[in-house]
Amino acid sequence: MAASEKEAALAAVPTDSPTIFDKIIKKEIPSTVVYEDDKVLAFRDINPQAPTHILIIPKVKDGLTGLAKAEERHIEILGYLLYIAKVVAKQEGLGDGFRIVINDGPNGCQSVYHLHLHLLGGRQMNWPPG
Ligand code: 5GP
Numbered sequence: 001m002a003a004s005e006k007e008a009a010l011a012a013v014p015t016d017s018p019t020i021f022d023k024i025i026k027k028e029i030p031s032t033v034v035y036e037d038d039k040v041l042a043f044r045d046i047n048p049q050a051p052t053h054i055l056i057i058p059k060v061k062d063g064l065t066g067l068a069k070a071e072e073r074h075i076e077i078l079g080y081l082l083y084i085a086k087v088v089a090k091q092e093g094l095g096d097g098f099r100i101v102i103n104d105g106p107n108g109c110q111s112v113y114h115l116h117l118h119l120l121g122g123r124q125m126n127w128p129p130g
Helices: 003-010 020-025 072-091
Strands: 033-036 040-044 052-058 098-101 117-121
Touching: 020 040, 020 052, 033 072, 040 072, 052 072, 072 098, 072 117
Parallel strands: none
Antiparallel strands: 033 040, 040 052, 052 117, 098 117
16 A cells, blocks of 8 residues: 555544644645635645645635535535636646546545645646546
């Protein structure tokens, strides 16, 4: 098992506890913020998987530990996160294309249980993903 897989397995138990992202939202730990408004925060991933790798998160988790926990009340913020992904992609100059990823749960290799979109770009993506 690769180190990254072990890490994911260890973090595989979904929880509604605060995560590192709460500290990033509160600016208690530093991050490189590329977009912020009253509803969402977008910042560079600490372990980038592409030349551009940005995480886009809701500032209020409201039970959205992952996409699997989405309920009807989340429809507006889910749509807004996708819209902001497009805004940030444009801001980052990803005119040739980009990829949005949402890892969900243990099989999806989710490691932080605060819903987030990965915005990846700046290189040719492959399909199928690993
Ligand atoms: P997941 O594996 O849950 O889909 O994605 C979590 C992402 O958060 C990973 O890509 C990981 O590199 C990133 N990440 C974890 N801790 C930090 C941190 O402290 N700062 C930043 N900027 N990214 C982080």
